[in-house]
Structures are given as C-alpha cells and as structure tokens.
Amino acid sequence: MTDSRFSCVLFDLDGTLVDTAPDLTGALNHVLSQHNLAPFSVQKVRNTVGFGARITIERSFAHYGKTLSEDALDLAHAQFLAHYSENICKNSTLFPGVDTVLEDFKSNGIRMSVCTNKTENLSLDLLEQIGVSHYFSSICGSDTVPNKKPHPDHIFSAINRAGGITEESILIGDSMADVESARAAGIPVIVMRYGYTAIPSDELGADLVLDAFSQIPQALRDLSH
Known part of the structure; x- marks a missing residue:
C-alpha cells in the first residue's frame, strides 16, 4: 500500500475485525x-x-x-x-478480507494496534486463537488504560504503545464509541457498515462508511488527499 499519510492504523475488535x-x-x-x-x-x-x-x-x-x-x-x-x-472462539470468525488487508499493511510497514472495550487478556486470547495477533504492535483493551473509549486517552495509549504518531493515525471501527473517541482525540475515523451498532452506520458521523474490509486501503489513500 502506498500514497497514504497514515502510518498507524487502530482497529476496534468486536464488529470490526472479528464477528464475535x-x-x-x-x-x-x-x-x-x-x-x-x-x-x-x-x-x-x-x-x-x-x-x-x-x-x-x-x-x-x-x-x-x-x-x-x-x-x-x-x-x-x-x-x-x-x-x-x-468459549471465546467457538463460533467467532474474521470478517471477509481482514487477513489479506492486515498482511498488506504489515508488509508495507504500517503500525497497527487494536483499541477495544474488550479486556486486554480476552482480546489477546481471541486474536491468538483466530490467528492474527502477530499483525499488531499493541493490543489496548478496556483495562489497559484508566479511561476506555469513548475517552480519547484510549486512542492516545493505543497509538503510543504501537509506536505511532497521532497526526498519522486513523481509527477503523463500527460504533458511536469509536467515532466519539476518535473525534475527541482529533484523528479521522472510518466505520464499517457491517458492524455492531444500534444507530445506523451512516448516522454515526464518521469520515467514511465502508461496506467491506477490503475497501480500507483505497479509503486511506482517498483520505490522504
């Protein structure tokens, strides 16, 4: 992946990376x-x-x-x-395209972090069992930080733990908690339309709303210009 200003990408977990x-x-x-x-x-x-x-x-x-x-x-x-x-990974599955995009980002030197309101140990356990934990520089759960999403501290901690730069970071999520935390931290946010939310995805106020994970690389390029 080239032509993107984003060197650090944060991902929500439930409803974004994994159908839990x-x-x-x-x-x-x-x-x-x-x-x-x-x-x-x-x-x-x-x-x-x-x-x-x-x-x-x-x-x-x-x-x-x-x-x-x-x-x-x-x-x-x-x-x-x-x-x-x-029973954390009994019936949970990666959403389509996740492993391909994560591999692409990793091979292009993009730092990635999980920023989730699931606890850190459960997040790590799930990501290890489902086979994608090695892609992430950090996994920042609700108990990793004093203030979880939608507080911006969660975002800043995830970026810092991944070795990223706030001005070159973006959050990929699916809920109001994701949008509110990204806005509070001053970084862009993309919402996945297939995710978990009681409020329609297009009404959450994200910078972009995408239908498929495979669209993320192009979306990052589009938001860079």
Missing part, C-alpha cells in the same frame, strides 16, 4: 438464563455491544425492565466473563 456476536450471545444468554429471562438473538446482541460487557449486561436486563444492584451486576459480569473466556 455468536460467542458474546452465548455468554449473555448464559447470564440471562440464571434469572429466568428469555435469550437474546445474535442480531439483538450485535445492536447492544460496543461499550463493554458490563454495559451490555445492564442494557439487556433493562430490556426486560430490570435493574441490577451493583453486587448483582458484579456477579452477572463475572458469570459472563467466565462463560465467554471458555
């Missing part, structure tokens, strides 16, 4: 079953995730008109993480 919704749904439904609540569909979970598991759980219980106490939410979160960590 099937395994996230399994973990969420495990928690809901403990409270005799009906399971969520995979599509409903795709519209719920983005700000981390804890908020996903809160929103899911709110869907049934229920509010968990802090202690109950702590327990539900622990149950979710335990189930998810045991």
Whole structure:
C-alpha cells in the first residue's frame, strides 16, 4: 500500500475485525438464563455491544425492565466473563478480507494496534486463537488504560504503545464509541457498515462508511488527499 499519510492504523475488535456476536450471545444468554429471562438473538446482541460487557449486561436486563444492584451486576459480569473466556472462539470468525488487508499493511510497514472495550487478556486470547495477533504492535483493551473509549486517552495509549504518531493515525471501527473517541482525540475515523451498532452506520458521523474490509486501503489513500 502506498500514497497514504497514515502510518498507524487502530482497529476496534468486536464488529470490526472479528464477528464475535455468536460467542458474546452465548455468554449473555448464559447470564440471562440464571434469572429466568428469555435469550437474546445474535442480531439483538450485535445492536447492544460496543461499550463493554458490563454495559451490555445492564442494557439487556433493562430490556426486560430490570435493574441490577451493583453486587448483582458484579456477579452477572463475572458469570459472563467466565462463560465467554471458555468459549471465546467457538463460533467467532474474521470478517471477509481482514487477513489479506492486515498482511498488506504489515508488509508495507504500517503500525497497527487494536483499541477495544474488550479486556486486554480476552482480546489477546481471541486474536491468538483466530490467528492474527502477530499483525499488531499493541493490543489496548478496556483495562489497559484508566479511561476506555469513548475517552480519547484510549486512542492516545493505543497509538503510543504501537509506536505511532497521532497526526498519522486513523481509527477503523463500527460504533458511536469509536467515532466519539476518535473525534475527541482529533484523528479521522472510518466505520464499517457491517458492524455492531444500534444507530445506523451512516448516522454515526464518521469520515467514511465502508461496506467491506477490503475497501480500507483505497479509503486511506482517498483520505490522504
């Protein structure tokens, strides 16, 4: 890849690099079953995730008109993480074109970092199991930094840990958390239309909205001029 001003590319994980919704749904439904609540569909979970598991759980219980106490939410979160960590790559798959683009970027010396509201250890475990962890200079999870997305500190930490330069960085994501964090950090952001968001992708306010991962290299060239 040439003719791009971006030497550092940050990627969201869930809904951007990997379709994790099937395994996230399994973990969420495990928690809901403990409270005799009906399971969520995979599509409903795709519209719920983005700000981390804890908020996903809160929103899911709110869907049934229920509010968990802090202690109950702590327990539900622990149950979710335990189930998810045991089944983290059971049904999750890379979105089409991801491995090809990552290989292209790596071979052209572009620094890459994962900037996700999934915890760092779970992110690393997933990326290792699915076979793409070696492409990234850093994996910056929600617990890697004091302030996660949409706070700009998450963006700055991911760039610094990758050895990148803010002015030459861009975020590829799928949700409002991605757009808000990129805007706060002062870097461009691309949203993938296939991702996880309750708000239509074209209404998130990204610099570009793309249909396929394979379109990213050309998009970076276009945004460089």
